[in-house]
Amino acid sequence: MTELVYQYDSYIKECDAVVEAVQGNKVFLDRTVFHPRSGGVENDTGFIIAGDVRVRVLNVYYDKETGDVAHEVDDASSITIGSRVKLLLDWDRRYRLMRLHTAAHVLSAVMYMDHGALITGGNITPEYGYDDYSLQTFSSGVFEEAVRKANEIVARNIEVKVYWLPREEAMRIPGVVKLAGRMPPNVEKLRIVEIPGVDIQADGGPHVRHTSEIGVIKLLRTENKGKNKKRLYFSVEP
Template structure:
């Protein structure tokens, strides 16, 4: 269940950083205890502050107890949603239906992974470590309190 909490949290953090900074996720991993996400934050001088801000804002959103919706859409309909498939060229043409994970007002993505039913289930996020991994990539490790 902890991995589900971290996975849903990653959607909230990524949505916030994209909305404010235009930062795209460049990599990530959800582990049993800790999640890692990499963001393209080039041009953001105070990138550590940006990542801390995203976690603070995510914690506020999480406390709003927003229902996490999971549903399927026909491929053609799903692809009309802006930014829905980050790897559209990687989507095999034979896939006719796409699984959507939506946190209303926050994020909507094509996603096949496990998620909590409500943001309240995530609990409080905590930063473990922040790292620079080159000129563009900024890495955040975070966890959820038990």
């Protein structure tokens, strides 16, 4: 399986990799800095540099047939199996995703602490994010207060810690899973993202190192999407 370099350091913008397979316009590598679409966070984009040719990476996802990370490119003709290539992220896009992703964790922690609400759905794009919460009644005031509290936490400039724990140990931590109806993968160790004193979750995506990097969380709008599905749209500024 592809080594997910970003899980160890989300600030690595480029790395070398070896091409393991090419299927049409799908490229499979031994390691990658590209985050595939997963966990409600959209994928990274960027370039694979093969010799003197820069190949655009359009989409990154877990391939249904192999289960491995597929890098969908605009033209794979210059990429050969066994060759060493360089991977280069669209950093501005990645950093926005990181800021919004960490903001989502802070918001979900507030909603869990104050209302016992779990996330029942969501998505994060470079422009904005949204999460659906398991609230019985709809109130925009609940979300306004959650954003206010989240911004107070963000301003404290708390270090965001990333580490691994044995699965059995991790699953004993209260609130380590905040996605309703979805359990972490059945692997020996789980990647843990912790904002000390605020939140701890099993999570595989990229995050900022300190909460102050998020900026200011801005509530865009709220929607009642039905039972156990009260939606909060948010962005980050500047």
